[in-house]
Amino acid sequence: MQLTIKATGENVKAISYLLSKNPDNVYERNHKGHLVRLFYSKFTETELEVTIFVTPDPIELIKSSSNSYDITHYINDREFAVSSIFCSFIRSALGTALNGQPKEEYIDWVNHLFPFEFEFGPVVSTISDEVLNELFEPIGYQVTITRPEIDYSFQMKEKSSVSYISLKGTKTLQDGLRQLFILIPVIDNYKHYFIDEKEIEKLERYGEGWLEAHPMRDMIYRQALRFKEVYSQVENTNLEEKIEEPSEKIRLNDLRYERIVETVSLMKPKSIVDFGSGEGKLSVRLGFVTGVKEILAVEPSESATLKALRRFEKVTNKEGFVVPETLWGSLFYYDERLKGKDVMILCEVIEHIDEYRLPKVLDTILHDYQPGALIITTPNREYNMVYDMDDHFRHNDHRFEWTRAEFYQWCNERNLRESYDLHFDGIGEEHETQGFPTQMCVFKRKVN
């Protein structure tokens, strides 16, 4: 990780005073084993080139962070890339320049404009070159991005994932450095850096005079304060998670829940099992079904279950609500707690399971658990045409999506002992030829 400051023209020697670093010596400070170093490679009347870099202690560097049980923690780019870590390492070495407080006799140079070239790297960024330009050009830089050639013995990547950036512009040293101190962490990819409230203050201080008017101001703030909580202190914008799904699909979700609850209510069940209950969106609705005594929300994901619990908690005190019991379970294991319940629901679950694993799952449900009724919903692939989806599935994790005929046949095949009556239906807005977006089958256990 390195930053080279070049300047040409008259009076460039004054920069060494602004930096408060003697051009005759090298500078080296040990910062918990990490070496912050600076040296001049040119120092003439008209040419100045000074480089500040860090030689980190790789072992010390990996000690500081959590997540130490993953190999990527040990082999990663933090040792090299310019980042917020780099900035904090070099901050005190460049303190005089950043604060614009050289010795009294050089104070006039603080506001002097020099034709600078700042070079820094390696840069690791997901931001496109175009956007990088948009970040630096408005504040008066000419940007050059270079990447090393790659020559691997086998096909792996198109181009190098690191770059080296050079910025040319006429600036005061203080402005130039302040801009870099804000923008280097912004363009760096690192996600795990802890950002506290001091960062806001830093943004305001270093950003004085240029950041507020920057056309990319919002993006810079967002990137710089990657923790939502901190960001929302400076932004009034509602930062609720962006809704990625089209609203149409959201509506379909609600319709589906409504329809299931309606179907379940008619059965007047005492006990319901919601398989793959996820964040509890369906279970919480089932809690209001009249007469129900027990709802088992079965889900193997711990984080989803926590969300579900929070959801249930919010309505716990509402009248007639039966709090669903979250059950840590899986469709691939036999669970005697699920035997003999009135209704079992597989709402948008089966399509997430490899098709060949399903018959056994259904056999266990229908013939071992023997619910009074089983409700299955799954996408109707034919309807994808209405969505203009080509051959895509509706979700990345879907292992399959069935046509109505396929679903019909599959359900009938599951009823091998004919102990259930099957009823098929659809949910959502019906299309003339393609049917409903969601298909549903209710297996109702025959009364002996």
Place this chain on the structure above:
Amino acid sequence: MQIRIPYAGIILLVGPSNSGKSTMLKNMIDKKEIQESEVISSDEFRVLVSDIEFMDWDGRPKDEADTLMDEYHEISKEAFAMMDSVINARCRLNKCTFVDATHLHPDDRKRYLSIARENNVPILSLVLDTPEEELLTRDEQRDNPRGKKRIKQQYQTFKREKRYLKKEGYDSVYTIKETQDLEFVRQANPIEKDVQHGIDIIGDIHGCYEEMILLLEKLGYQKNHEGLYLHPDGRKFVSIGDVMSRGPQSLKTMLFYYEHVQQNLAYMIDSNHGWKIARWLDGRDVTLHHGDEKVEEEFKEYELQVGSEKAQETRRALRDFLLHAPAHYVFTKNGVQTLVCAHAGIKDEYIGKQSQAIRDFCRYGDTDGFDEKGKPVRKDWSISHNKSSLIVWGHDPKPRPLLINNTINIDQGVVFGGALTAYRYPEGEFISVQAKQDYSGADDNPLVEWKMNRLNMPNIGKFINGYSVLTEDLGEVKIHQDTVKPAIDTVSHFTIPIEQLIYIPPTMSPTPTPSSLDDYLEHPKEAMDYYRKNGVQTMIAEKKHMGSRAVLLLFKDQEASKKHTGIESLGVIYTRTGRRFFEPNTEKKLMLKINQELHDHAYFKQYETDYVLLDAEIMPWNLKAKELISSQYAHVSENAILDRTKLKEKIKSANGGNEELKAWLEEYNQKLKNAHTFKEVFQKYCWEIEDVNSIQIAPFHVLAHSNQTFFDQPHTWHMEMNRQFASQSSLFVETEFKIIKGETSENEVIKWWQDITSEGHEGIVIKPEFYIARNRGKLLQPAIKVRGRKYLNIIYGMDYLLPKNLERLKNRNTGKKQKLALKEFALGVEGINRYVNEESIERVHECVLATLAMESDPVDPRL
């Protein structure tokens, strides 16, 4: 008068004071007929708790007499509580106890009856019926006379109670009028037998006479001129019960055992069918079904042949034989109870004892109500077996002998078309004879049902709260609840189906200590030292391929796969986290290719196997790890090279002469070299993948065939098999290896390791000669990896060899890794053994899930 004293239980003496109880016992002790410690006397316990043996309140004023009486009652209460506790303990330990007290009151006697019942030991009473005058005379002569009044009272009570004694439920009641010529006979435990020259325990025969004879012959028994089967070494055979019913020749088989048991050549144990037939022969009202009706038919036929008189005689003989067959036998080796034979199982506290409750348990096992079809739901009694003795049982047919928790089931359902098994003791071998046919004609053939149910979903309740696996090689391996959940989550979302996921390879530890050499982190010397220190003289060093670990389960054909996994496929290749290695289409192509090639060389035919399970490394590395290589290794190398190249140039261009800058330049020269080495190393394991032919598979363990596992083979055998695979399929490659035996070969291996690793190869794995190695009973690391200096760049970072870095890295601790390696190894072996033994998939999954759970327990990934 002869009195038979059982080997264990309670002998209750009954009689008033002075009737001669203590005197009689004292005589027996003096004559060494019994031991002093076998006698428990209330008088002695009174002294023990209160120092007072007797209290006399006769002639005292009322207030004093009452108080003394209270005190005496209190002392008695404490004394009896102590006594009962001692008697209970002796009963639990199956010892004999003579209780010396008057026992005139029915409540006192009832207490001992229930103690005997609860502990399943016999109880008998010795009633001393001494005339009243004699009692009174004796009382006057003793140190603390009880007094006339009391003696008379006691005698009245005794006379009244005497009549009821017979009906109170003792195993026997002896009424002794004269203590002079009493003869006490101590009986040995009738169900305890010495192993002598060895025994052969035979599973449920169910009238399969022919198979039984074949089996006896296979065991080396020879028929003598009387038609009896004798073993030249004097061995005896034991039937585990159910010799009759369901099958074709019940009567003949019963008679066979009757004769051999009479001649003391064999033993036979009571069983559910045996008991049913016994009661039927005894004329009780029983319904004959489940194949018992066939026995009735045979008897009818027999009567027609031999006439009713002879038939009646046979019936009586067999009735008595069956009624008296013991519920179980305990065999002793050098006087120590090491083996128990019971038909359907036994509880530890029942071993060596006899009672109605024990007989029932041994006949039917532990049952838990009935299922939909009215069949008993069998509970697993074997899990509570904690004693070290081995229990051999039958009753519940399993396709193969089933070893669980020091119990062995040897009913392989010969009558259902399975096999008749014999277990040789103490050799520990199984000998079996296949059934000629399925004789049962039963719709619900238990062997078929076992096979059908074998693949049933594992019960989540068994795992979810944490559990332990009993492994043969490492004993109990405990799995904590916190690690089970993520493992179940993994199985539910990412792994291949449970039925195919039969093994997860264990993790492998690097050398237990870092290299003693200054510029190495790992070196073969430390691995060889470890094994040599643990008594392993011969080792093997195998080249460690650098790719991705994989398990290959390859089936002969789709039917074989269907049979063993319930899934139609040619097999599966999966990673060490249980995920499918290739995307389905590539896998299909590979499977077809391998299957074809193995068939071309008649592999499955040659080994008569339905499948082969291989532990392998699949190359190149980029096949599976492309994303990781690109985003971590290549990316880091680009960073490092860019950073260091630029710095080197800049430092160089700086004004020369500065000593510090010179040092920096030197430092960055070295660092840039390190970065280039790093880049060179990771590319070494990668190459362009054009199609399946670019893939290399290096199998290094042949774990199992459908008929056996290979954990008893040395690694040289595995390497030989590996060579064979490489010659049979273009996808398989050989693994270089060297044998280590003595110093010369050790040095050769070190040299070899240095040569290959300096070219960038990952390193070597050093293993003991045999797959499972122990030192003084302690399981040793099955393998230790020794990685090369260059390779470790991509593990510990490109600058790890810089002295100040290496010094710190040498402080690594491999303790946890080693423990995990042992546990996972034991689990792997256990799981495969169970799978090959066709045990339920739940029992196999128990091991697999355990290893997955252990892998979710964090360890330094660089080890």
